[in-house]
Amino acid sequence: MNDLEAHAPATLANHETDVDLLRELVSHLRANRTQLRQEWARRITEAQLLTAMSKDEIFKEATSVYDNYVEALKTGTLEALQAYARNLSERIIPRGVETHEVVGIVLLLRDVLARSLFAKYRSDFALLNRVLDAYETAANRIANTVTVGFVQERERIILEQQEAIRELSTPVLQVRERLLILPIIGAIDDQRARQLTEQLLRAIRTNRAKVVVIDITGVAAIDTNVANHLVQTVEASRLLGATVIVTGLSPKIAQILVTIGVDLTKMNTVGDLQGGIEEAERLLAYKVIPGGTKASQT
Amino acid sequence: MRSDKHDGSVAAKGTGLARNVPTSVSRETSVPIESDLDIVTARQVGRALAERVGFEAGELTLIATAISELARNIVLYAKRGEVVVKVLENGTRRGIEVVSSDEGPGIPNVTHAMQDGYSTSGGLGLGLPGVKRLMDEFEISSVVGHGTVVKVAKWRA
Amino acid sequence: MEVPILKQGDYLIASIQSALSDSDLVQLRDALVEKVGRFRSRGVIVDVTVLDVMDSFSTRILRDLAHMIRLRGARTVIVGVQPEVAFTMVQLGLRLEGIATALDLEEGLAYLDETGEKES
Numbered sequence: 001m002n003d004l005e006a007h008a009p010a011t012l013a014n015h016e017t018d019v020d021l022l023r024e025l026v027s028h029l030r031a032n033r034t035q036l037r038q039e040w041a042r043r044i045t046e047a048q049l050l051t052a053m054s055k056d057e058i059f060k061e062a063t064s065v066y067d068n069y070v071e072a073l074k075t076g077t078l079e080a081l082q083a084y085a086r087n088l089s090e091r092i093i094p095r096g097v098e099t100h101e102v103v104g105i106v107l108l109l110r111d112v113l114a115r116s117l118f119a120k121y122r123s124d125f126a127l128l129n130r131v132l133d134a135y136e137t138a139a140n141r142i143a144n145t146v147t148v149g150f151v152q153e154r155e156r157i158i159l160e161q162q163e164a165i166r167e168l169s170t171p172v173l174q175v176r177e178r179l180l181i182l183p184i185i186g187a188i189d190d191q192r193a194r195q196l197t198e199q200l201l202r203a204i205r206t207n208r209a210k211v212v213v214i215d216i217t218g219v220a221a222i223d224t225n226v227a228n229h230l231v232q233t234v235e236a237s238r239l240l241g242a243t244v245i246v247t248g249l250s251p252k253i254a255q256i257l258v259t260i261g262v263d264l265t266k267m268n269t270v271g272d273l274q275g276g277i278e279e280a281e282r283l284l285a286y287k288v289i290p291g292g293t294k295a296s297q298t
Numbered sequence: 299m300r301s302d303k304h305d306g307s308v309a310a311k312g313t314g315l316a317r318n319v320p321t322s323v324s325r326e327t328s329v330p331i332e333s334d335l336d337i338v339t340a341r342q343v344g345r346a347l348a349e350r351v352g353f354e355a356g357e358l359t360l361i362a363t364a365i366s367e368l369a370r371n372i373v374l375y376a377k378r379g380e381v382v383v384k385v386l387e388n389g390t391r392r393g394i395e396v397v398s399s400d401e402g403p404g405i406p407n408v409t410h411a412m413q414d415g416y417s418t419s420g421g422l423g424l425g426l427p428g429v430k431r432l433m434d435e436f437e438i439s440s441v442v443g444h445g446t447v448v449k450v451a452k453w454r455a
Numbered sequence: 456m457e458v459p460i461l462k463q464g465d466y467l468i469a470s471i472q473s474a475l476s477d478s479d480l481v482q483l484r485d486a487l488v489e490k491v492g493r494f495r496s497r498g499v500i501v502d503v504t505v506l507d508v509m510d511s512f513s514t515r516i517l518r519d520l521a522h523m524i525r526l527r528g529a530r531t532v533i534v535g536v537q538p539e540v541a542f543t544m545v546q547l548g549l550r551l552e553g554i555a556t557a558l559d560l561e562e563g564l565a566y567l568d569e570t571g572e573k574e575s
Contacts (some may be wrong), residue, residue: 059536105523155487168557198356198538198539198541198542201538201539201541201542202538204538204558205537205538208558208562212559232545232546235545235550236538236541236542236544236545237541238535239540239541239544239545239551239556240536240538240556240558241534241536241556241557241558241562241566242558292460305550334476334477335476336476337476337477338474338475338476341508342474345507356538356539356542356543358507358539359507359537359539359542359543360539360542360543361544362507362508363508363509363510363547366512367510367511367547370477370510370511370512374552375479375555414497424467425510425511425547427548427562428511428546428547428548428549429547431546431547431548432543432546432547
């Protein structure tokens with residue numbers, strides 16, 4: 001993405017004549033500001049873009065995009081527009097605005113403006129051609145800047161969220177030497193279950209844990225896949241020499257587990273987290289972790 | 299971007315180079331399977347190739363283990379055959395494909411063989427359902443008296 | 456590649472040094488089952504730390520080994536299974552049921568000491 005940005009030239013005009021033409025363009029766009037942005041907002045609504053926003057909001061954003069657009073044409077530089085695009089993206093991404101909508105509205109503005117230029121210069125075909133040449137180049141770079149800005153912002157937000165979720169969703173806590181607690185909260189899907197298992201196994205190794213308490217009080221529902229993952233986690237932990245105690249199975253989850261026929265003999269379960277920790281302490285005090293998978297407590 | 303087919307033609311196929319393991323891994327490598335030593339070679343070659351594709355440690359183990367199971371089936375049931383590993387590219391996605399083929403007796407009932415716990419040799423079974431679980435894609439074709447081809451693939455997450 | 460088997464007190468320690476072929480593993484099993492009687496050992500530790508793959512065959516041989524050692528009057532601990540290997544094993548449906556496991560050699564020795572004390 002940074003590559004794209006680097007390739008985009010910092011100025012919009014390449015020739016002296018372009019500068020003159022752009023100046024003329026700018027005054028035309030300023031003179032027709034009200035009518036053109038209304039037309040643009042109308043087209044946005046008509047194309048069913050930005051549906052997450054109200055008509056007023058669309059008009060307000062359209063106005064500031066329009067002004068920034070004209071400003072970019074006037075100054076011939078893209079920095080201000082880049083900053084604006086980023087700021088705009090930051091505001092509209094949480095509203096659920098999609099990439100295709102941003103591309104759509106930018107192309108619509110390009111179209112609205114080109115039509116008005118055509119109407120104005122159509123009597124002088126040669127001049128029209130030159131105006132459109134100058135406008136096309138500038139408009140394309142502007143469209144590119146806005147779209148790239150949006151996509152970059154979106155990627156940044158997604159990365160940030162992924163990071164936050166990863167940290168939140170896998171808190172492997174060491175309570176005391178040899179004892180880890182893994183409280184699982186929220187929905188578990190296949191991928192998260194896999195991630196949890198991998199993290200737990202690594203934590204067992206780094207912390208030299210002998211007992212792990214997995215507390216699923218905060219898990220509302222469970223499906224066959226996730227239940228199997230849970231059983232697999234228990235078994236994989238044992239292969240590393242650690243005993244797993246599962247706590248906090250709600251009546252509903254207990255019912256699901258029984259219904260789908262998960263082999264409960266492989267699971268060492270205790271009612272709640274506190275009971276689980278007490279059981280863990282007991283196991284650690286003996287210093288002997290039974291080799292078999294048969295749970296001595298039910 | 300080069301196509302997979304094209305890549306295949308530049309690969310050092312059947313040269314036996316693979317036996318010297320993983321220093322010269324090309325985009326596609328074939329490992330002849332004739333004895334239990336070749337099982338180790340096949341999974342080391344596959345692992346090295348998967349590492350170059352950028353798979354994580356956990357995934358490398360899954361891939362190497364799947365190759366081990368497939369190569370062992372060749373040794374156990376067909377005596378000889380080959381395992382071909384190659385890099386997959388699909389747009390921005392990258393992955394690895396493993397094809398094991400032999401001209402052994404074939405599997406009489408593939409549906410049975412794909413059920414957990416099925417075995418023809420009184421052992422742990424063909425391990426095919428397990429291999430399927432480890433990989434993203436799994437295809438098998440087997441003709442009694444002619445042989446078996448198993449094609450599996452895994453894509454980077 | 457032969458696996459060195461060390462005798463330490465009452466125990467035998469087999470520390471695998473590199474990837475093993477099927478026949479290496481079978482050889483290791485037979486050697487341990489034989490030596491455990493010859494040295495009158497009470498425990499056997501198999502260190503699999505360096506193994507990056509444990510497939511159905513190696514799992515079966517290790518399981519057979521542990522059961523055979525048990526029949527010969529001693530106990531077995533498998534130590535050093537790597538997290539990725541453990542994860543793959545359970546996905547393949549491979550278990551080491553009824554066989555003791557420990558994090559590493561040190562833990563394995565501690566396990567044998569403790570279980571030994573409890574028995575005597």
